[in-house]
Structure formats: C-alpha cells, structure tokens
Amino acid sequence: MATPNNSFIRPYLITRSLQPENQETPIKFMNTPNITDRLFFRRNHFSYPTLQFSHYWLPVHGLVQNPTLFTLQDLLRFPSKTFKVVLECAGNQRSKFEPKVFGEQWEKGAISQGEWKGVPLKTLLTHVGMKDGAKEIVFEAYDYGSRTDSDQIHTFARSLPLEKALHPDTIIAYEYNQKPIPFKHGYPLRLIVPQWYAMASVKWIKQIKVIDSKFTGPFQTTDYVYYPEQEGDKNSFPVTAIHVNSIIQKPLDMDTLNTGIHSIHGIAWTGKGQISKVEISTDNGSTWTLAKLGHYSGDRYGWIPWSYQWTVTKKGEYTIMSKATDSENRTQPEAAFWNRKGYGYNAIDIIKVRVE
Ligand SMILES: Nc1nc2c(c(=O)[nH]1)N[C@H]1C(S)=C(S)[C@@H](COP(=O)(O)O)O[C@H]1N2
Ligand SMILES: [Mo]
Numbered sequence: 001m002a003t004p005n006n007s008f009i010r011p012y013l014i015t016r017s018l019q020p021e022n023q024e025t026p027i028k029f030m031n032t033p034n035i036t037d038r039l040f041f042r043r044n045h046f047s048y049p050t051l052q053f054s055h056y057w058l059p060v061h062g063l064v065q066n067p068t069l070f071t072l073q074d075l076l077r078f079p080s081k082t083f084k085v086v087l088e089c090a091g092n093q094r095s096k097f098e099p100k101v102f103g104e105q106w107e108k109g110a111i112s113q114g115e116w117k118g119v120p121l122k123t124l125l126t127h128v129g130m131k132d133g134a135k136e137i138v139f140e141a142y143d144y145g146s147r148t149d150s151d152q153i154h155t156f157a158r159s160l161p162l163e164k165a166l167h168p169d170t171i172i173a174y175e176y177n178q179k180p181i182p183f184k185h186g187y188p189l190r191l192i193v194p195q196w197y198a199m200a201s202v203k204w205i206k207q208i209k210v211i212d213s214k215f216t217g218p219f220q221t222t223d224y225v226y227y228p229e230q231e232g233d234k235n236s237f238p239v240t241a242i243h244v245n246s247i248i249q250k251p252l253d254m255d256t257l258n259t260g261i262h263s264i265h266g267i268a269w270t271g272k273g274q275i276s277k278v279e280i281s282t283d284n285g286s287t288w289t290l291a292k293l294g295h296y297s298g299d300r301y302g303w304i305p306w307s308y309q310w311t312v313t314k315k316g317e318y319t320i321m322s323k324a325t326d327s328e329n330r331t332q333p334e335a336a337f338w339n340r341k342g343y344g345y346n347a348i349d350i351i352k353v354r355v356e
Helices: 072-077 121-128
Strands: 014-017 022-025 059-063 068-071 080-090 111-120 136-146 151-161 171-176 191-194 206-210 246-249 253-258 258-267 277-280 306-314 316-326 349-355
Touching: 059 121, 068 072, 068 121, 072 080, 072 171, 111 121, 111 306, 121 171, 121 206, 121 277, 151 258, 246 349, 258 316, 277 306
Parallel strands: 059 206, 253 349
Antiparallel strands: 014 022, 059 068, 080 111, 111 171, 136 151, 136 206, 171 191, 246 258, 258 306, 277 316, 316 349
8 A cells, every 4th residue: 555655745725715716825834934835825806817918018008108018028127126025815804703794704814925026116107107187007907707796797907096006116026936926826917015905916917007087996996995884885995004913823723732831923914114013912811921023024015923932831721812013003903893895804813722
C-alpha cells in the first residue's frame, strides 16, 4: 500500500460558493510564508471573464485632452510603485452580525495581504490630461452577468472620486508578489486602492473613463452602501475606508488547551493611519494587556502581526478578546455598526477556549 507523503498535506480555501467563485482563507494559515498566494481569498460577482485578446490595450478616455490606448509595454515604462496591501472584502465577517444579514456568510477569512506593483493612476491621468469639470473616474471590468435585482446584464464597474484617484498610491497594478497578477485576481491589470475595502480594487480592467457626474452603476449605488435601517435608504452612505480591526489566529475558537504557556497571536489592520496598539483580554473583557506588535514591512497598507504570551495555570473555560486601536484613535467597538447589507464588521474579536 502506498504511504501518503506528508508534503501533500496542505491547507485549502473554504468554499462559500463555486459559481461565481467565493472562497475564503482559513485564518490559521493566513500569514504562513509561501502558501499565501494559493490561499488568497476569492470574491467574484460573476463567472470569470474570458480574455481573448492577443494584444491588450487599456483605453483611458472620456473627459480628457488626449484619449489614449495604453499597451502593457507603455505601462511598464512609467515609474512604478510597489507596496504590501491588505485587501479586505467589505463583507468579511458578515456572518457575525446580529441580527443576521443576507448575503455571502463570510467568516474571518475574506482578507489577504500581498505585494502589488504598478503605475500610479495619477501618472496616466496626467498623461491624458483631464478636462475641467472632471468629477469621477470609472473603472469598467471584463466580467459581467445578471443581478437578482435587475433583468439587465451588468458589467462589474466602480468609480473613484478625484481625490482618491489622484492619490499617489492608487495604482494600476500589473504584478502581484513579483509575478504577473494571477488570472483569478485580475490579470493583466487591476486597480489597487490601498486602505479602502476591496470592492474598489477592480480586477480585469477593460477601460478607464473620466466623467463629469456621479457614477450610478449598481456596484456603486446599490451595493457597497451602508444602509443603517432594516428597510429603506435613510441615512445611507458609501463604503470606503477599511475599519480598524484585528483577529486572533491562534488559538482558534473552541480549541482545547493544556495548562501552561500559550502564544496567542493574530493580525491587526486599518484603513486610516496605522495600528498603534492591540490589547488582549483573557478574562472576558475585565482586564486588558498590551500585545507585542510585530513590524510593518515598509508601508502601512499591510497588516501587522501581534502576539501575547499567556500563562494559564487554572483549568476552565476562558473568553479571549483582541482589540486594535489605530493612529487616528479609532478603536474596535464591542458591537459592530449594524447595516442591512452587512459591510465593515469590526467588533472586538472574541474566541472561547477550554483549558484542561
Ligand atoms: N472585475 C471585478 N473586480 C472585483 C470584483 C469582481 O467581482 N469583479 N469583486 C470585488 C470585491 S467585492 C472584492 S472583495 C475583491 C476580491 O478580490 P480577490 O478575488 O482577488 O480576492 O475584488 C473586487 N474587484
Ligand atoms: Mo468584497
């Protein structure tokens, strides 16, 4: 009988749906070196597009002086930027909202970190020259399909306000972790908007258009909007920057442990400034202690690892929590801001363990 080779034992993504493909990362393996590319969560609204070009052109047009078709070679010739970026689905942890909300029931794994390289969008916009009255930049993708709330076919398209579009770190990426972008993550070109929830980072860009009004596509004005009320649009506002957040990766919820010393660790991230502290409670929130923060690798658009040494001598059940604060003084709340579509969950992370 053949003996199974241990090197084939490895983690996989957790499947939420296959058509379209929506799969999340098992959080325990989230920042394991070398396997992270394969375990990068996948979030799609439609089937994967079929890209049938032998030459790829990127049109940048609309309200501009010189509408231009850029080739990949053109883009490679411009000065590039590279940084580690957290991409977090706005619906990450949706399953934890109370009362529950409809939509993909993501747990904690709809988040990734990788190194993206590309040309600042600002460079391209400067090159084509925006005309007066330019208000938003629209990114249309190659994927399309139907929506439950419409009988039309829609393409995935999103816009950015000028201010964010012209931010020097908003890039048109052509590389992920030193290689061409994997097809499922947007090959050949993907918009990367650091610090915003990942719906903004449009994959498989087909064209970029400068417009003089507010873009009203369904992925802009129906989805990715916070609706604070059970019914109706009252007080709604768009989903943009990532909320301050942290998760415990080890131990996992409902683990059993021995008495002794345990390393509790996880990651923390934010869409504004940088993480300034992470606090841990092992007594259900009665007392908090600072965790040891790891290091950002270069820029502050990635997540930061943290750890805490826990010495536990008494048997029993424990509730462990992690709470991050950022340099803008935003702290994770006890209860996340409830909204009908379940975006932006960032309550203090809570797990239970049993020590025996
Ligand atoms: N073209 C296109 N871009 C897209 C999407 C999509 O469905 N089509 N989904 C968005 C959403 S909601 C998320 S969370 C991220 C997911 O990126 P990933 O599949 O590379 O993890 O891509 C964003 N960009
Ligand atoms: Mo998303």
